[in-house]
Amino acid sequence: MWATELTARAVESEETLAPSWDRLCEEHLDFVYRAARRLAGPDAEVDDLVQEVFLVAHRRLADFEGRAQMTTWLYGIAVRVVAKDRRLAWLKALRRRLSLDDAAHVPAPDDTAAATHRREAERTVYGALDGMSEKRRTVLILYELEGLSGDEIAKTLGIPLKTVWTRLHYARRDFRDRVARQLGPGEEAA
Amino acid sequence: MTDMTAPPRLAGGAATKDPAARLLAQVEPPALDPFHRTRLLAKLREAAPREAPALVRPRVFAAGVAVAVLAAFVLSRPMPLPEAPMTPEVTVAATDAPVPVDTAVLRPQPATRWSVDRRPHATVVRLHVGRIVAEVRPPGAGRAFVMQTGQARLTVVGTLFSVETDGRSTQLRVDRGIVRVDDGSGGRLVRAGESWSSDAAPAPAVEEPARPEPSRPTLRGAARRATADASLHDEADLVAAARRDLVDDRNPDAALKDLDRHAARHPAGSLMREALLLRLSAQLESSRRADAVVTARRFLELFPSDPRAGDVRRRLDELCAAPGADCP
Secondary structure, three states: OHHHHHHHHHHHHHHOOOOOHHHHHHHHHHHHHHHHHHHHOOOOOHHHHHHHHHHHHHHOHHHOOOOOOHHHHHHHHHHHHHHHHHHOHHHHHHHHHOOOOOOOOOOOOOOOHHHHHHHHHHHHHHHHHHOOOHHHHHHHHHHHHOOOOHHHHHHHHOOOHHHHHHHHHHHHHHHHHHHHHHHHHHHHHO | OOOOOOOOOHHHOOOOOOHHHHHHHHOOOOOOOHHHHHHHHHHHHHOOOOOOOOOOOOHHHHHHHHHHHHHHHHHOOOOOOOOOOOOOOOEEOOOOOOEEEOOEEEEEOOOOEEEEEEEOOEEEEEEEEEEEEEEEOOOOOOOEEEEEOOOOEEEEOOEEEEEEEOOOOEEEEEEEOEEEEEOOOOEEEEEOOOEEEOOOOOOOHHHOOOOOOOOOOOHHHHHHHHHHHHHHHHHHHHHHHHHHHHHHOOOHHHHHHHHHHHHHHOOOOOOHHHHHHHHHHHHHHOOOHHHHHHHHHHHHHHOOOOOOHHHHHHHHHHHHHOOOOOOO
16 A cells, blocks of 8 residues: 555654665665576676675665656666666676676576576576677667667666667567577578 | 467477476575575674664664654754854855756855765765755665754755755755755645745754864763654654554544554654655555555655555555546
C-alpha cells in the first residue's frame, strides 16, 4: 500500500532527512547487481561496480525527483559507472599482468556440460561486445539481453527514441560481424 | 513517444539460423546467489558513506536523537553579536554585485558586513550590519542554508528574501518561498509576501551583551540546547505515535489527532516533512481526499527536492484526476 510504504520510508529517513544507505542497498541490490553484471560482462569486478553505483546513487539521491522509475535512474548510473570502469580497463589488465592483483576471479568449477556451454557462449558474446563502441554496446545489451523497451532505454540514456533504434541497428550489424569473425566460417554455419 | 517501431529481439526466435541470435539466447540473466548477496551486503555496509547511529532503540527514537544532535550543533550555539570577533573572514561589500555562495546568490548592499561559515551540515551566512537580498535554491538533503544576525537565525527552505540589520534589530521580508525564523523564543515560518521584525518579537535572550569567550559553553547555550532537545524529543514522540496509529493500528483518525497536536506544538518543527507525509498517508487512508490535496501541495511547496516528492506529486495527480476532484 502506497501510504504505508511511504510512511515507513518517511520515518525511516528521519535520522538524517535522507534515505538510509542500508535500505537503498537492501532494496535494490539484486537489480543493481544484475544490471552491472550485464553491462560489464563476466570478467568484470562486479562487486566493486555495484558499490560504486550505490555510492553515486546515494550521493545524488536528492536529484532523483521521481520523474523516472527508480530502476531507470539506477540503470543510468550503472551505465555511466560501467563505461568509466571500461575506460580504465587497460590499467587493471596491466596491474593483473604485473601480478599486483591477486587472482580474485577463479572460474567456477564445471558442473555440467550445459553450464560450460553457456559460459562459453557468454564469453563469445562479451568478446564481441567488448570490441564495439560504448554507445552501441550499451544499447545492444539493454535491448537484447536486459529486455528493456526502446522508451526505457531512451530514458535511461537520455537520448531520443529514434537514436535508440539507429544505434541498435548499427550495433546489431557490428555484433553479427564480430561474432562471425570469432566463430569462423565452419562454426558459423553450424 | 511509443514503442510501435520496436524491432523484434534477436534472441526471441527459438530456431533462428543467425549465430549471433543463438548466442544471445544462451546468455542467462545473472543472478545473485544468497551467499554472495550476504557477502556483498556486508561489504556495502562497510562502505557506507557516513556513520549511521547505532539502532539500539526503535528507529523513530534514534531519528529524534540524531536530529537533536544535529540541531544542537547547528541551532544552539551561542549567537555572536555583530561586534564579536568572527572566525570566518568578514567581507565588507563595495557594490551590490551578486555573490554566489553554494546554492545561493547573495546581493549585499554597499557597506554591508557579512561572512560565510561552512559547516559539515550547513552553510551559515552571518550578517553583521547592512542588508542582503538572497535567492536560495534548496541545498539538498541533509544540508541547510542558514542566515544569522545578532537577533535571529533564518533557516532557508528555498526562496527569495531580504534581510537587514543595524546590529540591534533585524528585518526580514520574504518575496518567494518560506524562511524559518528562530529568534530564541521559538521558531516560526515566514511565507511569501510576509515580513518579520525582531522589534515585534518578544525580547529575545540573544540581545543580551555577548560573553567575552563565545567558544566556551554558556548557561544560556546549555538552556537553549536543553530546550531544543526536549522539543525534538516531543516532536519525535508525537510523530512516532502517529506512525504507530497509522501503520501498526491502522487507525488514521488517531494518527491525525497526533499530527494535529504536533502541528499545534511545533508549527515549524524539525520533523515537519515526516509529519506532513504521515498526515497525507492518514488522509488518504481515511478517504479525506480534499484534505490530502492540500497536504500534498503543502509538502511539495515546502520540500520540492525531497526524494519522496515524486511519489507525492504522482499521488496528487491521481487525486486531481479523480472524478469530482476539487483541484483549483
